[in-house]
Each structure stands twice: as C-alpha cells, then as structure tokens.
Amino acid sequence: MSIQYYLFLSLALFAIGVMGVLMRRNAIIVFMCIELMLNAVNLLMVAFSKMMGNSDAQIFVFFIMVVAAAEVAVGLAIIVMMYRKVHSVDINILNRLKH
C-alpha cells in the first residue's frame, strides 16, 4: 500500500466530519463529528510514521488521544449543563452571541 491510499482515506473521513459539523443541529452529533476528524488525522499520522520509519508521530497520536479524552470530558459537561438550562441540545437555540 502506498501512502496515497491512506491520504485519500483520511481526507474522505475528514471531509465527512466537516459535513457532519455543518449539517447537524444536535450538539452531541457535532461533537462526535469532531472526534471523527481527530481520528482521520490520527490515521494519517500513523501512516506517515510507518512510511518514514519514525516512531515520534505515534507518540503524538497518543497525545492527541489524551487531549481528545480531556476535551470530551469537559465538552460533555458543558452540553449537560446547557441541557439542564434550556432543555435542548439544538445548537440553533444557542445563538445569543449573534445578537
């Protein structure tokens, strides 16, 4: 397998994540699509580390997973708090910054 296959696969996964962020209104699904984009990048980094024969990129993938886990913990806490206040996870309701 050459690197191009992995490039296109990760790119397609990333584009699907972008589409999900743009087309869904449920805040949890938007959050899941961000996780999908992070994973696409992880996959590409592992492929490049394999191609270069260098293990630093795999350590970086490990740290990305660490940061993603912390981010999910805080982000879901925010979503739960928001749900308690407005009883919805619709991101179109949270547009007060616009006005």
Add this chain to the structure above:
Amino acid sequence: MSLHEILFYFLSLMALGCALGVILSRNPVKSVLFLIATFFAISGHYVLMNAQFLAIVNIIVYAGAIMVLFLFVIMLMNLNADAEPQKSRLVQFAAVLSGGALFLVIIAALKTAGIHTEGNKIDGSGEIGLIHNLGQVLFREYVLPFEVSSVLFLSAMIGAMVIGKKEEAKSEA
C-alpha cells in the same frame, strides 16, 4: 490482490460507510454505534500497519471510554429520532457542497504537491509500533509532555465536575 490489500479495502469501506452512517442516521444512539464501528475499523487499520499499541489504546480509550460517555449522556437526555432537530434542506445541501469542495481542493493541492514516496511501503512489517519501542521513546524523549498531560487530565476532571455541579450548589459556594 494480496490479503493485505483486501483487508485494507474492506476496512476503508467499513470506515467510510460507518462515518456516513454517523452523519446520516436520525437516531443519536445509532450515530454513536456507527461511530464505535468506525473506530474499530480505524483500529483495524492500525493493526494492518503493525501499530499494535495504538490499536489497543484506540479501542480502550475511544470505543471503550469516550463513546460510553457519549452513550450515557444521550441516554440521560432521552434523545430519540422524533426529538431530533433537523436543518433545512438548503443548509444541508450547502453543508455537503462545502464539505465536498474542501475534499476536492485538498485533493487538487495534493496532486500538485508531488509527494515523494521513496519511503517505506506501508505494510505489516517493522517494529516501531510495538509497545516496547514506543515506551522507550515516550519515557526517554517525551517524558515532560507525558507528565504535563497528567496535569491536563487532572484539570479536565476538576473542570468537568465544577461545570456539571447543580446550580444551587454553585451559588452557595
């Protein structure tokens, strides 16, 4: 077509199909299950590249911990397909269009970038992904980021608890 290629195409199809399922399914619980399947496919890719440590960590951290958290939150909020807010057709069309445009632009950029592929073939050989080698690198060169990430986890834990506290308890403090 070797076994490696067959597995690659199978896992790629599975990852892309399940990723589409995440953004297309109406029911949030189904979205979570599709995302777990996507993560398993990506773990399969890691195994194909002989990055066994990351494959296991991906399953334990993402499929095991993060997605269970998502599932718990969705079930606590009692979300289902009927209550699911939908964007208008026009916005959905624009979203797909802009996502596809991003895909095309990056493909065009990669085509002219001329990636040099004299590096190793990506196959199941090599030992850089094994836990022995990664542990050596992690604890020799990346010891400081490793310790900092533990502080990050601690602050994220405290932050999640502070944010998630009940409102009346917060006004007392």
